[in-house]
Every structure is written in structure tokens, then in C-alpha cells.
Amino acid sequence: xxxxxxxxxxxxxxxxxxxxxxxxxxxxxxxxxxxxxxxxxxxxxxxxxxxxxxxxxxxxxxxxxxxxxxxxxxxxxxxxxxxxxxxxxxxxxxxxxxxxxxxxxxxxxxxxxxxxxxxxxxxxxxxxxxxxxxxxxxxxxxxxxxxxxxxxxxxxxxxxxxxxxxxxxxxxxxxxxxxxxxxxxxxxxxxxxxxxxxxxxxxxxxxxxxxxxxxxxxxxxxxxxxxxxxxxxxxxxxxxxxxxxxxxxxxxxxxxxxxxxxxxxxxxxxxxxxxxxxxxxxxxxxxxxxxxxxxxxxxxxxxxxxxxxxxxxxxxxxxxxxxxxxxxxxxxxxx
Amino acid sequence: xxxxxxxxxxxxxxxxxxxxxxxxxxxxxxxxxxxxxxxxxxxxxxxxxxxxxxxxxxxxxxxxxxxxxxxxxxxxxxxxxxxxxxxxxxxxxxxxxxxxxxxxxxxxxxxxxxxxxxxxxxxxxxxxxxxxxxxxxxxxxxxxxxxxxxxxxxxxxxxxxxxxxxxxxxxxxxxxxxxxxxxxxxxxxxxxxxxxxxxxxxxxxxxxxxxxxxxxxxxxxxxxxxxxxxxxxxxxxxxxxxxxxxxxxxxxxxxxxxxxxxxxxxxxxxxxxxxxxxxxxxxxxxxxxxxxxxxxxxxxxxxxxxxxxxxxxxxxxxxxxxxxxxxxxxxxxxx
DNA sequence: CCCCTATCGCTAAACGTTTCACTATGCATA
DNA sequence: TATGCATAGTGAAACGTTTAGCGATAGGGG
Numbered sequence: 050x051x052x053x054x055x056x057x058x059x060x061x062x063x064x065x066x067x068x069x070x071x072x073x074x075x076x077x078x079x080x081x082x083x084x085x086x087x088x089x090x091x092x093x094x095x096x097x098x099x100x101x102x103x104x105x106x107x108x109x110x111x112x113x114x115x116x117x118x119x120x121x122x123x124x125x126x127x128x129x130x131x132x133x134x135x136x137x138x139x140x141x142x143x144x145x146x147x148x149x150x151x152x153x154x155x156x157x158x159x160x161x162x163x164x165x166x167x168x169x170x171x172x173x174x175x176x177x178x179x180x181x182x183x184x185x186x187x188x189x190x191x192x193x194x195x196x197x198x199x200x201x202x203x204x205x206x207x208x209x210x211x212x213x214x215x216x217x218x219x220x221x222x223x224x225x226x227x228x229x230x231x232x233x234x235x236x237x238x239x240x241x242x243x244x245x246x247x248x249x250x251x252x253x254x255x256x257x258x259x260x261x262x263x264x265x266x267x268x269x270x271x272x273x274x275x276x277x278x279x280x281x282x283x284x285x286x287x288x289x290x291x292x293x294x295x296x297x298x299x300x301x302x303x304x305x306x307x308x309x310x311x312x313x314x315x316x317x318x319x320x321x322x323x324x325x326x327x328x329x330x331x332x333x334x335x336x337x338x339x340x341x342x343x344x345x346x347x348x349x350x351x352x353x354x355x356x357x358x359x360x361x362x363x364x365x366x367x368x369x370x371x372x373x374x375x376x377x378x379x380x381x382x383x384x
Numbered sequence: 385x386x387x388x389x390x391x392x393x394x395x396x397x398x399x400x401x402x403x404x405x406x407x408x409x410x411x412x413x414x415x416x417x418x419x420x421x422x423x424x425x426x427x428x429x430x431x432x433x434x435x436x437x438x439x440x441x442x443x444x445x446x447x448x449x450x451x452x453x454x455x456x457x458x459x460x461x462x463x464x465x466x467x468x469x470x471x472x473x474x475x476x477x478x479x480x481x482x483x484x485x486x487x488x489x490x491x492x493x494x495x496x497x498x499x500x501x502x503x504x505x506x507x508x509x510x511x512x513x514x515x516x517x518x519x520x521x522x523x524x525x526x527x528x529x530x531x532x533x534x535x536x537x538x539x540x541x542x543x544x545x546x547x548x549x550x551x552x553x554x555x556x557x558x559x560x561x562x563x564x565x566x567x568x569x570x571x572x573x574x575x576x577x578x579x580x581x582x583x584x585x586x587x588x589x590x591x592x593x594x595x596x597x598x599x600x601x602x603x604x605x606x607x608x609x610x611x612x613x614x615x616x617x618x619x620x621x622x623x624x625x626x627x628x629x630x631x632x633x634x635x636x637x638x639x640x641x642x643x644x645x646x647x648x649x650x651x652x653x654x655x656x657x658x659x660x661x662x663x664x665x666x667x668x669x670x671x672x673x674x675x676x677x678x679x680x681x682x683x684x685x686x687x688x689x690x691x692x693x694x695x696x697x698x699x700x701x702x703x704x705x706x707x708x709x710x711x712x713x714x715x716x717x718x719x
Numbered sequence: 720c721c722c723c724t725a726t727c728g729c730t731a732a733a734c735g736t737t738t739c740a741c742t743a744t745g746c747a748t749a
Numbered sequence: 750t751a752t753g754c755a756t757a758g759t760g761a762a763a764c765g766t767t768t769a770g771c772g773a774t775a776g777g778g779g
Contacts, residue, residue, distance in 0.1 A: 051521070053735055064759045069737060078757065098497045100735035102434040103764050118459040118466075118478070128453050128482070140494050143453070143478045145463070159475050162433045163498075186386070270660065303663045325605065328638045331666060388765055399729050404767060413727070435765035438734050 052092035060088040072096065102164050110140045111352065112160030114153070114170045118145040122295060122322055122341065123171060126193065129345025130169055137353055139166070150174045161188065167352045172197050175236070189355040191348045195238040196366070203355070205348045205367045209239050212337050212371035213246025213293070216319045219335070219373060220289040221254050224382030225317060229262040229280045229287035231273060231297050240265075243293045262287050266297050273300025281310060288317060288382065295322035302330060313380035324374070333376035340369045387427035395423040407431065437499050445475045446687065447495030449488070449505045453480040457630055457657055457676065458506060461528065464680025465504055472688055474501075485509045496523065502687045507532050510571070524690040526683045530573040531701070538690070540683045540702045544574050547672050547706035548581025548628070551654045554670070554708060555624040556589050559717030560652060564597040564615045564622035566608055566632050575600075578628045597622050601632050608635025616645060623652060623717065630657035637665060648715035659709070668711035675704045 054072075058065045061084045071077045071085050088094070102108050111134050115123040123145070131141050144160060146153035153173050157180065160168060167189040170180065177200030184190050190202040197204075213230075220228050230247050233240030244263070251258045264279060266272030273292060277300070280287055292298045298320030310316050312332060320326065320336045327334045347367050355363075389407075393400045396419045406412045406420050423429070437443050446469050450458040458480070466476050479495060481488035488508050492515065495503060502524040505515065512535030519525050525537040532539075548565075555563050565582050568575030579598070586593045599614060601607030608627060612635070615622055627633045633655030645651050647667060655661065655671045662669045682702050690698075 055735075065736085066738080066760075067758055070758085073737080076757070081757090095493075095497065097438070097735050099434050099437040099499055100764090101737075103432070103438055103735080103766085104737045106764085118453075118463050119456060121454060121456070124453040124459060128480070131453075131480075141479075144476075145466075147463070158430070162430060164434060299660055299664060303660075306663065306666055306668070325634055325638075326664075328641065329634060329661075330664065331641055333641070390765075400766085401730075401768080402728055405728085408767080411727070416727090432765050435734090436767075438736085438765080439767045441734085 051097075052094040053097065054094075056092050057085060057088045057094055060092060061085055106164060107166055108164040109138065110142055110163065110165050111167045111169065112163070112165035113141055113143045114156055114160065114168065114172075115143070115145050116148045116153075116171055116173050118143075120296070122339065125341040126171075126345045126348075129342050130349045133346060133349035134353070139353075146173065148173060154179050157183065161186065167191070167356055169193060169348050169352060171195060189352055191352045191355070193344055193348050197238075201364060203351050203363065203365050203367075205344055205351065205369065207239070207339055207344065208368045208370050209242035210246040210249070212339075212373070213243040213291070214250045215246075215371075215373045216291050216337050217247050217250045218254075219319065219375065219379060220291070220317060221250065221256065223317070223379055224384050225287075225289040226256055227259065227262060227285065227287040227289070229264065229290040231264045231266055231276045231280070231290060231292040231301060233266060233268045233293060233297075235265055237268075240268075240293065247291070268294050268296055270296045270300040270303070273297030274304045275300075277301040277304040278308065281308060281316065286316075289319075289379065290316060291319050293321055295320075295326070298322070298326065298334075298336070302334075313378050317379040319373075319379065327374060327376055330378075332378055335376045335378045336374050338372045338374050340371065343369050386432075387429040388432065389429070391427050392420060392423045392429055395427060396420055441499060442501055443499040444473060445477055445498065445500050446502045446504065447498070447500035448476055448478045449491055449495065449503065449507075450478070450480050451483045451488075451506055451508050453478075455631070457674065460676040461506075461680045461683075464677050465684045468681060468684035469688070474688075481508065483508060489514050492518065496521065502526070502691055504528060504683050504687060506530060524687055526687045526690070528679055528683050532573075536699060538686050538698065538700050538702075540679055540686065540704065542574070542674055542679065543703045543705050544577035545581040545584070547674075547708070548578040548626070549585045550581075550706075550708045551626050551672050552582050552585045553589075554654065554710065554714060555626070555652060556585065556591065558652070558714055559719055560622075560624040561591055562594065562597060562620065562622040562624070564599065564625040566599045566601055566611045566615070566625060566627040566636060568601060568603045568628060568632075570600055572603075575603075575628065582626070603629045603631055605631045605635040605638070608632030609639045610635075612636040612639040613643065616643060616651065621651075624654075624714065625651060626654050628656055630655075630661070633657070633661065633669075633671070637669075648713050652714040654708075654714065662709060662711055665713075667713055670711045670713045671709050673707045673709050675706065678704050 054065050054068050057068045068085060113127055113130060115127060117123060127143060134141055142160060142163060144156040146156045150173060161183050168183060169191050171194045172192060177197040180190060180200050184202055192202060192204045196206060217228055232244050248258060264276040266276050280290055292301050312318055320334050322339055324338060327336050389400045389403050392403045403420060448462055448465060450462060452458060462478060469476055477495060477498060479491040481491050485508060496518050503518060504526050506529045507527060512532040515525060515535050519537055527537060527539045531541060552563055567579050583593060599611040601611050615625055627636050640647060647653055655669050657674055659673060662671050
């Protein structure tokens, strides 16, 4: 049905080797160039990527693997990655694994089976073995947002520790002493780091941490909702709560609305990740803003560099800074 | 490097044809099954999808093409599509075209070049020619959200007309007469239909439409923001505003917050698309909820049916109903 | 004992490219 | 004129599968 390189050869009277050479940027007599171009247009020829991939073991395609398509944090990064890769002639294949470990493995294998030349992964599992397998096959890999043990590759991370430090410090300098934190799962890389920042700033300001104020959710709306309720129902509730991702921030706000908690008079809040959120909520919400654009760009450019064979400083680990956006959801406590 | 079917043949002493047959579900003696399985495990064999695709012209992969990755409306549908396709052994390749027409064409070609067996597309351009080309190549296509002229395929749509009708009717029955609408671009399929509903309910209730109350945005946050301001700054402003997509609803709320407009006392509002939004805003927002889940499921199941060769009622056009979620953002006007 | 059928396995060609090694051509240099 | 050397083009093998067609084997019915 579809025209092949053979048809072009027949049309032009040249050999397939010549056609192939031209298509791949080789030198051909001017008159043959014209002839081939004509044939391509006439026969509506398009390269068969399967055949090419079979020969070359390349696809000019980058696989992107993220936890969940509905998380704006993920898609926003992906979009930035795409922008850059596209400019350099790479296509992308986006997969999400729905926060599911077995599915992560499956999708990763899928991408590998599609002969991607590179991979950008926001990993979920603790186990880097399958990723290492891909690397061993010669696929260049860049991890984003979360590091992984036992994997030999570049990583682009956010400075979670200092971002938490800054947010909680904001509370402290405004006079808060009982500060709740709604954090992610204990075992998750980013959650661990964010909690570390919480501890460290308490230590630096000589404020004792009340472990009851530390709540572990699962980074989803529901747990934000439930844990905020737990916090405000405590016998001695916190005067401020720091929530460490976007979805849980949403959930927390739902709880706040439902229980008619006045922000910031009854409770001070710092949320996470979404600029729009800050403007939609009343009063405007103070948030920690992650550098989605920088993450995407850094990861994409790094991968491009590796694909070009430039392995300087491998493996490299970037730490990108967050921004603390101060609005009206934190009250100053007079002492 | 990687093991091929040949290696398996060598390992087991069988021919490659037998291996291939077994891998593809053919019958093989029990002892050979065991032997082959052992070889596969031992050599860590994985099918080379390129070679397979080259022979079969199939990939067991479905391409999904959406306007923008950051739009929760899109990704939410995609996620539902994926769930179903995955259950049936299909993988998906997700592409977005950033609301850009040339890029839409490019990405479509990319997907076609990857030999996708089917396509689910939320189209942007008016021109269905390239899509028709794909169809002519034997790729099964299902369009979602927007229909397209000159394309011979199934479509899964939302009943935009009646959803607008219902939303505006809610205002009318509560006594509103001057009802603004922040709509999408004039030429966009869904926007046209939503406007049609607005007109029709006015006609049915014998309320004259003031054309100045009809605003055309571009379905992005900014235009929601600007157009709401335009509306409230009118000499004779509307008492209610209906906003026809999620992003513009966000923008409108930003404007409302900024100008300290009291909802619903100064202005009644019905927004679009996002259940979470309803609970985050104060007062809770009445919204039109589109059936993302049903759209995804309908499209996926339909495509699966077509892929199985079942072409009954082709081309079929689904019209899915929206739900009007009534909360506290609409005021009753006593007359 | 023969024939039929079912089952399993094999040979070999084909899919559409890329690429290596080679030939042919033309031109400048000695 | 002979030599050397780019440059353009070619033939053929290879990439890892699938599959049509055929051969071999075995079991069962007559």
C-alpha cells in the first residue's frame, strides 16, 4: 500500500542505496536530488520507522515516565521537557503508571521495547533494578524529582529540605510555635527530605517538635482533607499547618471550608505547588512554588547532552531551588 | 546484545518458527513449552517490537492526541481511556499538540509513523484531511469532544447545547434576566454549541438576549479573568455569569477575588468542569460537570470494537450528558 | 494394515530499511 | 598519457520477526 524506498528507486531509476543515502543527508547529484524529491512527493513516501528502527536500534524518540497524568506538577514538567526535545528533533512518548509499582515496571518495559533513545523518569518504586537494566542497554536516563538507590544516572532534584525549612521558618518568625505538617508517605524520597527541613528549622530555632503534629498522608486529596481535620480537632491544635504537596493542599482547603475555619485568624496555612491556587483561594494562599519549568529544562538539556555523547561530570545531581510565595494566609502572632 | 528468537531456537534446539508460534499463542508440546519458557527466562528474551511491527504492520498500540497536557479535562479523559485499553492488551502513546495546529499535524504523523493500530483524537484544527489520510491507511479513529467535517469516523461528544441550556435555565428560574456568558472562540465546535444552548433557553423563556453580555475568550485563564472584569464593569452589568470551561472559570474567580465581588449576593456564577473547584471555592461553586469518565470509556470501548472488526452503525455519534451541580453560587432574585 | 486426520515442527521468503565494501566516473596532477 | 583521488552510485547482506506451505509423526477407525 504505502510507498517504500523501493518504489522511489524504481521511479527515479536509482538504487535503493542511493535513495537511503539521500534521505539520511548524504550527497547526491543535484539533478537526482530533484528527482528524488519529486518521487517522494508524487508517491507520498514516508520512511517506515519500524524498518529503520530495526536496522539502527534507534528511534529518535525519548520516553517520559511519570506517576500520574492528572497531576499538574507532572504534566507541567513534561510539557517543558517536550518543548526542548522537540526543538532538537526528538519526539516524545509519554507514559504514566498511575502511581502503581507493577505498572511502572510494565510501562518502562514498553518504552524500552519501543527503542527509545533516552528516558526521563519520575520514579515511584524504591527499586532501581529495571531502570539500571535500561541503562545497561545503552539508553540514557535522567531521573527527576526523586533519586533512587542503585541506579547509575543523572538526577534533577528539588531542594526539598530547604524549601520546607523556608516555609516553616516563615511561620516561626511570625511567632508560631505549634506548627503542623501534612507530609507524604514516610518512605518517599521527597517526603523524607521535606520532613527533614521541618525538623532542622525547629532545631535551629530551639523549638521542640511535637510528634503529634506530624501527619503522614499519601499525597492525595483525601489525606489532605482527613489529616487537616485531625489536626484542628486536636486537644491542643497547631496555630499553623504546612502542607507538602498540591493535592493535599486542595484537600486541606476543602476541610477548612467545610469546618469554617478562618484563615489566617484561626489557622495559618502554607500550601504547595500551584500558582493559580494562590489566587483562587480567599484569602490568597501562601505557597511553596516548585520550579517546574527549570526541572523540565534542566532534565531535557542534560539528556540531550548525554545523547550527544557528552558524559562530563557523570553522574550529575542537580538541586533546584523553590520559591516561597508569601500571601495572606499566615498570621503574625503577637507575643 | 539482546537475545533474539534465534538464540531461543539455539538454546532449545527448536526452529525459530516454532518459537515464534509459541510466543504468539500457538500450540507446542508441553515439554517444549517448558523448555522455551526456560530459555526466555534464562536469556532474558524480549520480543523486538520493531521487527514484529515491520512484519505485521501492527503495534498493539493506540495513539492518543490531545490539545494540551496541562488541561485536567484532557488528562482525566486520557487516564480513563488508558485504563480500558490496558485491560485489553493495548498500550498507549500520548501526545499533546499544545493547542497548535501545525504541531497537531506533526504529532499525528508521528503517531501514524509509529504504526498505531488506532487513534483517539481531540481535534483542534478545522481540517480533517490528515486524519482522513490516517483512516485511509486502515487506522481506526475515534474523535472525542469535537466533531470534524470531512472525516469519516466515530465521534464521542458531550451534549454541550443542553448543558448550557440547563445552566442558564438555573439562572432564569432563580429570577435572573441579565445573564452573561464567557464562551470560547466563535469557531470552536464546543463553544458554538454552548452558545446555541444559551440562545435557545433565552428564546424558550422569552428573554431577549443582550449581545453585549456574550463574551468570547480563548478557553484560557487569562481570558476568563479579563472578560469577567469587562462584564462587571459594564454600565448595566449582568446579575449572573455562566463560564464555559475550567480554565476560564479559574480566571473569572481570580477576578472576582481581586475585585472583591461578593458571590452570590453581587453576582451569581456557574462554572465548568472541575469537581474539586466546587469545594475549594467559598462559597461552593455551582458547576457544569462533564462526564470525563464516560467520554473516556465510551471512546475506548468503541475503538476496541472497531479494532475487532465490528463496524456496526459506523459512523456512530455519541452524545453524553453533563451534570449540573448546584451549590451556593447562585442567588435567588425576588421579583 | 491402511488411510485419514490432527498435531507439531520446519524451511524459507518476506517486511523496509541501513550500511559496508565495492565500482564507475570525472578531473587534476605529474 | 598515466596516475591518483575525490565523488556518486550500486549490490548485497543484515536487522529480528511472522507466516504460508509443507513434512513428519502418531492415534484411531474401518
